[in-house]
Amino acid sequence: MLLVVAAFIVAFVLLLYMISPLISPKPLKLNGAHVVVTGGSSGIGKSIAMECYRQGAFITLVARDESKLVQAKKEVEKCAINDKQVVLCISVDVSKDYGQVESVIKQCQEKLGPVDMLVNCAGTSFSGKFEEVEVERFRSLMEVNYLGSVYPTRAVITTMKERRMGRIMFVSSQAGQIGLFGYTAYSPSKFALRGLAESLQMEMKPYNIYVTIAYPPDTDTPGLAEENRTKPLETRLISETSGVTQPEQVAKTVVKDAIVTMGLFRTVALFYLGSFDSIVRRCMIEREQSKAADKRE
Ligand SMILES: NC(=O)C1=CN([C@@H]2O[C@H](COP(=O)(O)OP(=O)(O)OC[C@H]3O[C@@H](n4cnc5c(N)ncnc54)[C@H](OP(=O)(O)O)[C@@H]3O)[C@@H](O)[C@H]2O)C=CC1
């Protein structure tokens, strides 16, 4: 009986794999394409920009800090494959004023042509126990991670629809697939991206615009180093189960996914949850035991 079920599952997956090239669109050629990367001055965004540059794209890097932008531009330029390629830098806060975001997108389209691919990677994380996270943080994470992806997307979408082409990428997180200890402020902002990406994909498909969303694990970036400064023990132990990835690796995977959209759904690994609950319980018991021991002394 079990064997039959297993055989069915294997056959189904094989079938999906075989028909996926038929139902997915033609791969996007990055050579000569204009790619806008928000959060392109650091970490995952910077690696994505470098990966696209290696494939011949023209890049606009968007972030706030000008000196980090200039530094990143130099690094991206080193990945050039021809002498026509250009890296443009734009300093703007993607989460505050929609009018501003719209006007910088206009500027970069005037210089490098219509946007072929938008990578929404600007974002920030924070971990801490729910009651210890400042209330303001819940608003700011939602603003940067969610609205900071809505605004640039909104600013490029009309032209993409007119041209009947384009790719939009959102960078969520494994913490955007399941809620985890310490991420009460961060996870919801990443879950929101999933709702946005799935709804938008349904609207955009008839216009030959494809939306992808990435769920990376912990990745070795300045952003992660900053987050680790306040990370509760539980969050650290839970995160260790999926390890730390290098930004270059994440970039390779997500860029490939965006240009060759497979359209296959990613499954949530729910079986992890049981083992995480036991980590949380163990930490609590150990903390209580050491408190009790302190009292006895
Ligand atoms: N590193 C990790 O473990 C993981 C990260 N992610 C997600 O990937 C994305 C990138 O993370 P990571 O590379 O670690 O982060 P970094 O902190 O290294 O880089 C963040 C980038 O976003 C920019 N940015 C932040 N806020 C704004 C804003 N309001 N307006 C414009 N630009 C902004 C930063 O530049 P500046 O500050 O100058 O504006 C910088 O370029 C985030 O969305 C993060 O949530 C997902 C899973 C794992």
Ligand SMILES: CCCCCCCCCCCCCCCC(=O)[C@@H](N)CO
């Ligand atoms: C298909 C699999 C889905 C679920 C797997 C569960 C894995 C549990 C480990 C979760 C690690 C938390 C990563 C958060 C990364 C992040 O976004 C911050 N580091 C940002 O700085």
